[in-house]
Amino acid sequence: MTTGAETTIRPTAADPKSQYFAVRNLRAYYGDSYIVQNVSFDINEGEILALLGRNGAGKTSTLRTIARAGSPDLRSGEIWLKGEPVHQMQSFQAALHGIQLVPEDRRIIPGMTVEENLDLACISGELGWDYERIYALFPRLKERRKQEGTTLSGGEQQMLAIARALARDLKLLLLDEPYEGLAPVVRHDIEKALIEVRNAGITTIIVEQNAVAALKLADRAVILDTGEVAYDGTAQEVLDNEKLRHDYLAI
Numbered sequence: 597m598t599t600g601a602e603t604t605i606r607p608t609a610a611d612p613k614s615q616y617f618a619v620r621n622l623r624a625y626y627g628d629s630y631i632v633q634n635v636s637f638d639i640n641e642g643e644i645l646a647l648l649g650r651n652g653a654g655k656t657s658t659l660r661t662i663a664r665a666g667s668p669d670l671r672s673g674e675i676w677l678k679g680e681p682v683h684q685m686q687s688f689q690a691a692l693h694g695i696q697l698v699p700e701d702r703r704i705i706p707g708m709t710v711e712e713n714l715d716l717a718c719i720s721g722e723l724g725w726d727y728e729r730i731y732a733l734f735p736r737l738k739e740r741r742k743q744e745g746t747t748l749s750g751g752e753q754q755m756l757a758i759a760r761a762l763a764r765d766l767k768l769l770l771l772d773e774p775y776e777g778l779a780p781v782v783r784h785d786i787e788k789a790l791i792e793v794r795n796a797g798i799t800t801i802i803v804e805q806n807a808v809a810a811l812k813l814a815d816r817a818v819i820l821d822t823g824e825v826a827y828d829g830t831a832q833e834v835l836d837n838e839k840l841r842h843d844y845l846a847i
């Protein structure tokens with residue numbers, strides 16, 4: 597690990613149960629491959645945290661571990677959301693407790709309209725935002741609510757994937773590369789929506805290859821380097837620190 601002198605790692609709180617969200621010493625594997633290597637960090641309620649790092653650094657694996665996706669396999673470590681032990685949960689339980697992962701491929705359900713995709717999200721667990729509020733955030737989804745979800749543009753599918761998370765009782769939104777393949781103008785629409793989501797008090801972890809865009813949106817940043825935390829601090833510090841960006845983000 598190329599730790600520059602100015603690289604800092606914000607100390608984690610002594611009691612992860614007292615944090616809004618905390619992960620401690622996460623170690624996750626794909627078979628024998630040790631991928632998420634002793635990752636710890638805290639997030640305050642309503643914060644946006646940018647989880648960054650080069651390709652293959654372990655960002656997707658960390659999000660999947662938090663969402664209890666099954667693979668990678670969490671072998672040790674703890675995940676706490678508002679004092680609830682997420683590390684002891686299966687993926688459906690983590691979802692019922694308010695953790696919603698929006699994966700890179702968005703997983704819009706084929707053969708269903710926009711509104712039916714939302715209906716399906718509301719089948720189990722407590723409800724979140726009503727459709728009126730969701731459509732006020734994403735007017736394009738309202739216009740297309742009777743259209744099959746998979747026929748939407750990439751940006752609209754990303755909006756629908758976020759909308760599905762909002763339709764449930766959402767406490768922690770996990771976004772994996774939400775801007776991938778999107779034109780800047782569409783990205784700006786999604787950025788505006790994510791700011792409104794934060795203003796509503798929802799906490800977000802955003803993984804993005806477009807690190808500058810993610811850092812401008814985020815309050816905090818955690819940088820992973822080969823599965824380990826290499827930096828934990830403010831997003832602004834990463835924007836200001838050329839060495840940090842060069843060493844870990846290649847930007």
Ligand SMILES: Nc1ncnc2c1ncn2[C@@H]1O[C@H](COP(=O)(O)OP(=O)(O)O)[C@@H](O)[C@H]1O
Nearest residue numbers: 626629631649650651652653654655656657658
């Ligand atoms: N299903 C898998 N099986 C085995 N190894 C995997 C699997 N998915 C990812 N990896 C490996 O885990 C590491 C981290 O991958 P990933 O979390 O996808 O990184 P990132 O999202 O930061 O690009 C990489 O070395 C990748 O090759």
Ligand SMILES: [Mg+2]
Nearest residue numbers: 655656657772
């Ligand atoms: Mg990834």
